[in-house]
Every structure is written in structure tokens, then in C-alpha cells.
Amino acid sequence: MGVLAFLLAIGLGFGLACLIFASVLAKSNDIGNSVASSGRYSVGISYDRSRDKLNRNERETFTTGYIHPEDYNPNEPASEKLVDQTGK
Amino acid sequence: MITQCKNCAGQLVFDPKKQKLVCDHCGSEFKPEEFDVSEKIPLWEQKAESMNDIYGTDSKEFMDCYVYTCHTCGGEVIINGTEASTKCIYCGSSTVVFNRISKQKRPKYIIPFNLSKEDAVESIRQRFKKGMFIPRDIKHFQADNVRGIYIPYWVVDCDHKASVVVSGIVGSGKHSRTVYYGRAGHLNLSKLPLDASKMLSDESSSRLEPFNLEGMKSFDEDYLLGFYSNVSDVTYGDLRKAACKRANEYFNQLVLDSIKGASSKKVIASNTLTKIDYNNLRYAMFPAWFVTYYHKGKHNTILVNGQTGKVVCGVPWNKVLFYTLLVITGIALTVVSFIVLKPILEAMFTSSSHSSSSSDSRFKLIAFFIVAAVGMFTLGITKIRKVIRSINLTQAQSIFNFVKKRQE
Numbered sequence: 042m043g044v045l046a047f048l049l050a051i052g053l054g055f056g057l058a059c060l061i062f063a064s065v066l067a068k069s070n071d072i073g074n075s076v077a078s079s080g081r082y083s084v085g086i087s088y089d090r091s092r093d094k095l096n097r098n099e100r101e102t103f104t105t106g107y108i109h110p111e112d113y114n115p116n117e118p119a120s121e122k123l124v125d126q127t128g129k
Numbered sequence: 130m131i132t133q134c135k136n137c138a139g140q141l142v143f144d145p146k147k148q149k150l151v152c153d154h155c156g157s158e159f160k161p162e163e164f165d166v167s168e169k170i171p172l173w174e175q176k177a178e179s180m181n182d183i184y185g186t187d188s189k190e191f192m193d194c195y196v197y198t199c200h201t202c203g204g205e206v207i208i209n210g211t212e213a214s215t216k217c218i219y220c221g222s223s224t225v226v227f228n229r230i231s232k233q234k235r236p237k238y239i240i241p242f243n244l245s246k247e248d249a250v251e252s253i254r255q256r257f258k259k260g261m262f263i264p265r266d267i268k269h270f271q272a273d274n275v276r277g278i279y280i281p282y283w284v285v286d287c288d289h290k291a292s293v294v295v296s297g298i299v300g301s302g303k304h305s306r307t308v309y310y311g312r313a314g315h316l317n318l319s320k321l322p323l324d325a326s327k328m329l330s331d332e333s334s335s336r337l338e339p340f341n342l343e344g345m346k347s348f349d350e351d352y353l354l355g356f357y358s359n360v361s362d363v364t365y366g367d368l369r370k371a372a373c374k375r376a377n378e379y380f381n382q383l384v385l386d387s388i389k390g391a392s393s394k395k396v397i398a399s400n401t402l403t404k405i406d407y408n409n410l411r412y413a414m415f416p417a418w419f420v421t422y423y424h425k426g427k428h429n430t431i432l433v434n435g436q437t438g439k440v441v442c443g444v445p446w447n448k449v450l451f452y453t454l455l456v457i458t459g460i461a462l463t464v465v466s467f468i469v470l471k472p473i474l475e476a477m478f479t480s481s482s483h484s485s486s487s488s489d490s491r492f493k494l495i496a497f498f499i500v501a502a503v504g505m506f507t508l509g510i511t512k513i514r515k516v517i518r519s520i521n522l523t524q525a526q527s528i529f530n531f532v533k534k535r536q537e
Contacts, residue, residue: 042478045495046471052502053470054463059509062455066446067516069260073432073441074519077339079379082321086383088314090292095309100294103311104400107292112402120366124283124325124410125234 132164132351140201140222142355145242145435150351161351199224211326213360214279214353223354234360238345238413239279241352242435246275249418249433253440262446270422276532277435279358279414280334281325283368284342286409289316289376291401293384297391308391312384316376322415323371325361328531331371332522336441337434340415344436348414358414373403419532430528443520470498 067074079085095103118124132141132150139154149158197206204219214225244252250272257268292313299308320342324334346352363371380401385394416435421428424445431442477491 046474049498049502050463050466052506053466055459056505056509057462058459063512063516069262070444070446071519076335082318086314086316090313092311095311100309104292104398107313108402118365
């Protein structure tokens with residue numbers, strides 16, 4: 042029983058220590074690790090469809106059929122072309 | 130050079146503190162708007178010549194080497210394929226490659242430097258003072274090189290259409306179950322800045338954000354005086370990929386934040402389309418200070434947002450101190466956990482009831498403790514590795530390469 046308790050204690054103790062010190066290390070040495078939040082560039086998502094508790098069939102089909110071929114821009118500039126301000 | 134002091138014809142450089150062009154010789158100050166753009170138009174035709182063309186060779190060594198004539202002394206300045214401004218190695222004056230920022234290639238906007246070189250270095254020192262695991266010799270670092278560089282950006286408007294399926298855990302213990310959520314909608318992004326230089330990674334440049342876009346001014350070459358700059362060299366494919374990646378990250382984060390009452394949420398399936406408004410692409414230059422220092426045989430680079438002063442860097446860490454404190458704390462927490470867990474486990478196993486259901490719940494509880502211990506340990510190690518990876522990202526050689534190949 043003591044052995045089991047010891048093993049569990051090591052996992053919990055060192056695991057918690059790693060979590061604490063990873064946060065401290067990030068705060069200390071990983072400086073400026075953030076990008077601008079989405080709120081800076083948008084007002085939020087405008088939802089067309091929203092469903093909770095999807096069953097298996099719904100899960101498999103939910104992402105299909107939302108984007109249609111006509112949604113794509115047929116006049117998009119070629120991928121290998123350098124970007125310029127004319128957008129052409 | 131066209132933009133000369135009106136009083137003594139001396140060299141002008143842009144002073145971030147004063148937000149004016151200042152003469153090196155007589156100290157006169159001028160606003161960039163005081164100089165007529167039309168005087169520079171004849172210079173727009175002067176191109177940088179490829180060294181391979183000059184020597185009539187096809188050498189790989191000269192592939193990205195161009196020669197440009199300094200307007201002040203006539204000396205030959207060697208530049209790469211994307212530099213738009215640099216310093217002449219002979220007379221030290223700022224040299225603007227007008228041809229690369231003329232006509233259709235002319236940026237529309239620029240955010241001038243707001244922070245001087247000294248302020249940038251000072252803000253780094255102040256930030257380093259707070260770092261618990263930053264080695265002492267780095268806290269008192271000597272900058273090897275400090276360069277103000279205008280980074281090219283494309284400021285885009287885009288519409289991101291996506292449908293996603295999110296999984297989440299609801300409930301706790303033996304009552305927990307996985308629930309699936311479906312969300313589909315549009316996210317319109319306006320004035321999203323995307324780095325337009327292939328040499329600088331998007332991960333690094335995006336960390337310089339946010340820039341205050343209200344501070345964008347109409348582009349004028351005179352803001353480049355005293356600084357380095359690059360022109361855009363990305364393709365439409367690169368731009369679409371960058372826009373899609375950013376829009377996707379924002380969309381997924383907003384969806385995950387909107388789902389309440391579930392934990393361990395993640396997007397497990399998605400279908401997305403990002404459409405950029407190509408009629409409204411804005412080419413701009415944003416300022417950043419690049420400060421390099423030498424530590425244990427390796428160059429490290431610190432980025433500072435030249436407008437807001439945000440410092441971005443992964444600093445080498447004091448491994449001895451870190452692991453010593455980690456082990457000591459780990460031992461202390463292990464002792465505390467042992468003191469707490471031992472009586473609980475003993476009580477469970479010496480319980481007077483021997484019914485099968487009681488025995489069953491005892492084993493489930495032990496299994497829960499084992500999973501929690503293993504999970505906590507794995508989570509801790511994973512987090513440390515993630516932080517180390519993030520620190521190494523901004524120590525990447527590519528950032529140093531973006532800075533080093535420039536004239537002094």
C-alpha cells in the first residue's frame with residue numbers, strides 16, 4: 042500500500058511541479074508569445090447553423106454541404122504570381 | 130540623395146522621438162510632408178543590377194546579389210533581391226532603392242518608428258530584469274547589432290466561411306461523456322496584417338502584433354531614412370495560406386469559447402473557405418527593431434515592435450537553476466501527496482465491507498488516482514516541452530539571417 046501511495050505521490054507531485062515551473066519558465070523566458078486577438082480584426086462569428094449533441098450520422102455529415110462550388114472565386118489570381126496592389 | 134537638408138544640404142535621418150527628419154550636420158528638423166515626392170520620380174527608373182548580369186556569369190553565389198549606386202557618394206552598394214533601403218558602406222548615408230518602391234510597387238501606408246534605438250534596448254533590459262530563469266550575463270547583455278527594419282505587410286480584408294465539429298467532455302468521474310457540437314458560419318476579418326517577407330517566418334512576425342493601424346500614414350520614402358526595409362516577395366498562394374491559417378485559428382478559438390459546460394474541447398472536423406478581397410489589398414511597411422547579441426557561441430535575436438515597444442524573443446534559460454528548483458519542488462509536493470494519499474488508500478483497503486460492489490468502487494477509485502497521477506505527470510512534461518519549443522522558435526537562425534545580411 043505504501044509503495045502504491047509513493048508511486049501515485051511521485052506522479053502527482055512531480056507532475057504538478059512540472060506544470061508550475063513550465064508556467065514560470067514561459068513567463069520568464071518566452072517573451073511576447075501572443076498574437077493580436079480576433080476582436081481586433083472582427084466583430085465575431087455570424088452563425089448559420091448551430092447544433093449540440095450531434096449523433097454519429099450528423100457528425101459525419103455536418104461539415105459537408107456547407108461550402109458550395111459557387112462560393113469559390115473563379116477569378117482568383119494564380120498562386121505562383123507575386124502579390125501586387127492591383128490584385129490581378 | 131534628393132532628400133537633403135534645406136539649410137545645409139546635409140544628410141537627413143528620421144528621428145522616431147521627434148517624428149521628423151533631422152539633419153546630421155546642423156540639427157534642422159523637417160516633416161517628411163515638406164519634401165516634394167515629384168522630385169524623386171526620376172530616381173524611380175534607376176534599377177539595382179544583378180551581379181550575374183554585370184559580370185556576365187550564371188553563378189549561384191551572385192543569385193541574390195544586386196548592385197545599386199549610392200545617391201550621395203556614387204559608391205556601389207550591394208543589396209539582396211528584396212531590400213528597399215539600406216546604408217552605404219562608404220559614406221554611411223541612407224540609401225533608398227526607389228525603383229523597388231515606385232509606381233505599382235509603391236507601398237500605400239507606413240507606420241513610422243515611434244521608438245528610438247535607445248528606447249528599444251532599454252525596454253528589453255527592463256523586461257529581462259523580471260525573468261527568473263534568464264542568466265545573469267544575458268540580463269546585462271551587450272547588443273551586437275541594433276537595426277531598425279521596416280517589414281513589408283499586406284493588410285487584407287477576408288471572409289472566412291467554415292463548418293466545424295467540436296468534441297467536449299461533459300460531467301465528471303464515471304458520469305462523464307463525450308458530446309459533439311456542430312457550428313457553421315462566417316467570420317469577417319478586416320485590416321488583417323499578413324507578413325509579406327518570405328525570409329521572416331509568420332510565427333515570429335505575428336508575435337510583433339498588435340500594431341495600432343490608426344497610426345498608419347501615407348507612404349513616403351523619407352520615413353525610411355536611417356532604417357532598413359524590405360519589399361514584398363510573397364505570392365498569392367503564400368498570402369492565401371497565411372490568411373486561411375490565421376482566420377482558421379480565430380474561428381476555431383471563437384467557437385471553442387462559445388461552447389459552455391464542456392471541458393477538453395477540440396475541433397475534430399472542419400471544412401473551410403477563406404476569400405480575400407483582392408480589390409482592397411493594402412501594401413504597408415511596419416517598423417521593428419532587431420537586436421542581436423552573442424551568447425555562448427550563438428547569435429540570438431530580439432524583436433521589438435517599433436511602434437508599441439512590445440518585446441518578442443525566446444531567451445536562453447538557466448537550466449541548472451530550473452531543474453534544481455523543479456526537483457526540490459517535486460520532492461516537496463511528492464512528500465505532501467504521500468502524506469495525504471497513504472491514509473486514504475489504507476482506509477479504502479481495510480474497509481470492513483467486503484461486498485463486490487464496494488470492492489468494485491474501490492478499484493475504480495484507485496484506477497482514477499493512477500490515471501490522475503499519470504495524466505498530471507504527462508501534462509507537466511508536455512507543457513515544459515511546449516515552452517522550450519516556443520523559446521527555440523524565436524531563437525531560430527532564420528530571424529538572424531533576416532537581419533545579418535545588411536550593410537553596416
